[in-house]
Amino acid sequence: MIKSDILIIGAGPVGLFAVFEAGLLKMKCHLIDILPKPGGQCIELYPKKPIYDIPGYPEILAGDLIDNLLKQCSQFEPGFTLGEKADKLEKQNDGSFIVTTNKGTKHHAPIVVIAGGLGGFQPRKPNFDGIESFEEKGVSYFIKEPNIYIDKNVIISGGGDSALDWTIELSKVAKKLTLVHRRNEFRGASDSVDKVQKLKDENKINLITPAEVFKLEGTDYLEKVFVKKENEEIELSADFFIPLFGLTPKLGSISDWGLEIEKNSIKVNNSLDYQTNIPGIFAIGDINTYPGKLNLILCGFHEAALMCQAAFKIINPDKKFILKYTTVSGVAGFDGSLKKAEASVVKSIK
Numbered sequence: 290m291i292k293s294d295i296l297i298i299g300a301g302p303v304g305l306f307a308v309f310e311a312g313l314l315k316m317k318c319h320l321i322d323i324l325p326k327p328g329g330q331c332i333e334l335y336p337k338k339p340i341y342d343i344p345g346y347p348e349i350l351a352g353d354l355i356d357n358l359l360k361q362c363s364q365f366e367p368g369f370t371l372g373e374k375a376d377k378l379e380k381q382n383d384g385s386f387i388v389t390t391n392k393g394t395k396h397h398a399p400i401v402v403i404a405g406g407l408g409g410f411q412p413r414k415p416n417f418d419g420i421e422s423f424e425e426k427g428v429s430y431f432i433k434e435p436n437i438y439i440d441k442n443v444i445i446s447g448g449g450d451s452a453l454d455w456t457i458e459l460s461k462v463a464k465k466l467t468l469v470h471r472r473n474e475f476r477g478a479s480d481s482v483d484k485v486q487k488l489k490d491e492n493k494i495n496l497i498t499p500a501e502v503f504k505l506e507g508t509d510y511l512e513k514v515f516v517k518k519e520n521e522e523i524e525l526s527a528d529f530f531i532p533l534f535g536l537t538p539k540l541g542s543i544s545d546w547g548l549e550i551e552k553n554s555i556k557v558n559n560s561l562d563y564q565t566n567i568p569g570i571f572a573i574g575d576i577n578t579y580p581g582k583l584n585l586i587l588c589g590f591h592e593a594a595l596m597c598q599a600a601f602k603i604i605n606p607d608k609k610f611i612l613k614y615t616t617v618s619g620v621a622g623f624d625g626s627l628k629k630a631e632a633s634v635v636k637s638i639k
């Protein structure tokens with residue numbers, strides 16, 4: 290049995306930051322993740338993509354953000370159970386929980402925090418015959434390593450943020466980049482739509498709308514993509530076809546835990562502490578829902594901080610919570626080592 294103060298399901302950016310916030314309050318965390326390494330969507334879906342809305346970082350690669358979060362939380366020595374799915378939850382008489390993974394590992398904690406993001410990653414796939422036979426042979430639903438597209442013929446399909454963002458990024462390296470979308474209008478951020486329009490106007494990309502990819506051809510590997518635009522059929526030479534139609538959220542067995550669920554997300558009390566309808570179970574990050582919820586990393590960080598204060602009160606009912614600035618109190622790891630900001634000394638020059 291693995292014991293901790295807070296058991297965190299999901300080692301994405303929000304779960305990792307929760308470890309740091311919990312550590313400041315001397316609470317020990319253990320994380321479970323289905324994936325073999327921490328990082329959630331940032332590592333699995335877009336490690337080499339720059340993020341621009343992390344406070345204090347004008348630009349940071351998603352992979353680097355995860356490296357930093359791991360470094361930041363490592364001083365509190367979190368435990369990790371990776372490559373296993375949190376499967377069953379049993380409430381104990383004392384109000385604590387035992388969570389068992391699909392591989393039978395048992396975890397015991399007074400607080401369970403679900404930071405499971407989108408749950409399992411299930412890409413929405415285009416609906417035409419034969420696409421599966423080209424998976425990993427030119428067809429992929431995620432972009433992990435943009436360098437493989439250098440000097441290649443790339444066809445992206447989709448009309449949301451992912452399709453637009455990757456069109457902008459890969460247009461810098463691909464030999465020829467084509468974006469195919471079934472509508473003339475795009476769902477993504479208007480700034481990205483403007484950038485894509487500019488790339489098209491400057492003949493840096495080929496934009497085909499309203500159109501859909503309906504057939505792929507190739508001997509061992511993808512060679513051709515066929516697009517239907519109204520009554521016309523267009524044949525494109527292709528090294529890669531990347532349909533970016535979004536992800537289907539899959540809560541899996543967590544949806545059987547008695548939690549209040551709304552549209553595949555866990556309802557939480559956002560006026561207080563992001564606790565679910567089951568006392569002692571919190572949900573933070575992309576997996577939760579409340580009025581005005583935004584699926585942004587910075588919102589998950591805020592939720593993690595408030596959740597930890599509430600968890601502290603549950604674990605330490607007799608202790609008073611006092612907010613301390615890390616600049617003043619420093620960060621004492623569980624080994625007792627203290628990192629503290631050096632007081633700056635300003636000397637006047639005579």
Ligand SMILES: Cc1cc2nc3c(=O)[nH]c(=O)nc-3n(C[C@H](O)[C@H](O)[C@H](O)COP(=O)(O)OP(=O)(O)OC[C@H]3O[C@@H](n4cnc5c(N)ncnc54)[C@H](O)[C@@H]3O)c2cc1C
Pocket residue numbers: 298299300301302303304321322323324328329330331334335339340341342373374375376404405406407408409451541543573574575576584585586587589
């Ligand atoms: C292409 C793309 C670009 C983006 N750009 C930005 C951006 O610029 N700025 C921004 O703020 N956000 C951006 N986002 C959104 C951002 O990535 C998410 O808001 C963020 O990852 C949510 O973090 P999380 O920790 O809540 O969940 P996730 O990152 O989804 O991590 C959840 C983890 O939980 C694990 N898990 C789920 N269920 C279980 C289970 N039952 N047992 C064990 N493990 C489980 C998963 O394997 C996963 O590792 C982008 C997303 C995408 C796809």
